[in-house]
Amino acid sequence: GQQLNQSPQSMFIQEGEDVSMNCTSSSIFNTWLWYKQEPGEGPVLLIALYKAGELTSNGRLTAQFGITRKDSFLNISASIPSDVGIYFCAGHGGAGHLIFGKGTKLSVKP
Amino acid sequence: DTAVSQTPKYLVTQMGNDKSIKCEQNLGHDTMYWYKQDSKKFLKIMFSYNNKELIINETVPNRFSPKSPDKAHLNLHINSLELGDSAVYFCASSSGLEETQYFGPGTRLLVL
Numbered sequence: 447g448q449q450l451n452q453s454p455q456s457m458f459i460q461e462g463e464d465v466s467m468n469c470t471s472s473s474i475f476n477t478w479l480w481y482k483q484e485p486g487e488g489p490v491l492l493i494a495l496y497k498a499g500e501l502t503s504n505g506r507l508t509a510q511f512g513i514t515r516k517d518s519f520l521n522i523s524a525s526i527p528s529d530v531g532i533y534f535c536a537g538h539g540g541a542g543h544l545i546f547g548k549g550t551k552l553s554v555k556p
Numbered sequence: 557d558t559a560v561s562q563t564p565k566y567l568v569t570q571m572g573n574d575k576s577i578k579c580e581q582n583l584g585h586d587t588m589y590w591y592k593q594d595s596k597k598f599l600k601i602m603f604s605y606n607n608k609e610l611i612i613n614e615t616v617p618n619r620f621s622p623k624s625p626d627k628a629h630l631n632l633h634i635n636s637l638e639l640g641d642s643a644v645y646f647c648a649s650s651s652g653l654e655e656t657q658y659f660g661p662g663t664r665l666l667v668l
Contacts, residue, residue: 479656488560488646488659489599532597538654543589543601543612551597 448473452535452547459525460555467533467550468519475537478511478518479544484531492533493520525554559583560660562647568666569637577632577663579647587611587653588630590622593644593662602645605630606653637667 452469459465469478477496481489493504495511495518502509508521522529535547560581569575581588590602604612608624619635630647647660 477654481659483597486661488648488661491656491658494656534599543604543614544591544599544648544657545601546599549597 448475448537448545450535450537450545450547452550454550455548456551456553458553458555461525461527463525465522465525465529465552466519467535468517469535469547470517471537472516474515476515477538478509479536480507480509480518480520481534481536481546482531483534483549489534522552525552527554527556530554560647560649560658562645562660562663564663565661566664566666568668570668571637571639573637574633574635575637575665576634577645577647577665579630579632579660581628581647581649581658581660583649583651583658585649585651585658586627587650587655588624588627589648589650589657590630590632591646591648591659593646595643599646603630603632604653611653637665639667641665642667 450469479494480492483489493509498515499513500511506523532549532551534549536544563578587606589604593599602616603622605624621633624630644662646662648657650657
């Protein structure tokens with residue numbers, strides 16, 4: 447079945463640093479979504495991408511939908527302690543449900 | 557104000573019991589989902605309902621039975637609970653099958 451490979455698995459960074467994470471797939475996706483999950487909570491949508499090549503920003507977050515439709519990256523600039531959490535990429539599977547990457551756990555040291 | 561709500565938030569029960577988890581969304585969405593998140597945080601679709609009709613049943617044991625009394629509710633009933641059912645279960649909803657999904661806060665199930 448369709449799978450998403452997300453990397454890195456975890457990151458430990460200093461406050462103020464920029465962060466980059468990405469997802470790749472062996473098959474094409476029509477949408478790419480980036481979610482953040484904080485402890486004890488459900489995933490919260492950060493950015494949704496609908497067109498190949500699309501570059502979208504949401505505050506300090508920037509995400510791009512790869513031209514080949516098989517990859518996406520998420521950048522976080524000038525990280526702050528509240529950026530801590532698990533970041534998931536996701537794409538719509540054939541029947542509309544989401545297929546998730548395995549997540550990138552972000553830790554920010556003040 | 558909560559868009560997607562789930563009850564209970566925590567559920568601890570004995571092996572062999574039957575339990576239900578409830579989900580409600582007030583977003584006016586037509587499509588609702590159940591996902592399971594394992595101990596390694598991997599999220600996987602279980603069921604998808606569109607306008608109260610089952611769309612997806614992803615190789616889930618038939619001990620799990622979703623019920624959608626109306627478009628705003630999708631409940632999950634689990635029979636004969638097993639240790640391996642311990643996980644966090646998330647409900648989600650969207651306005652259509654290919655639209656953005658919004659997640660509930662999750663139900664943490666622990667089977668002893």
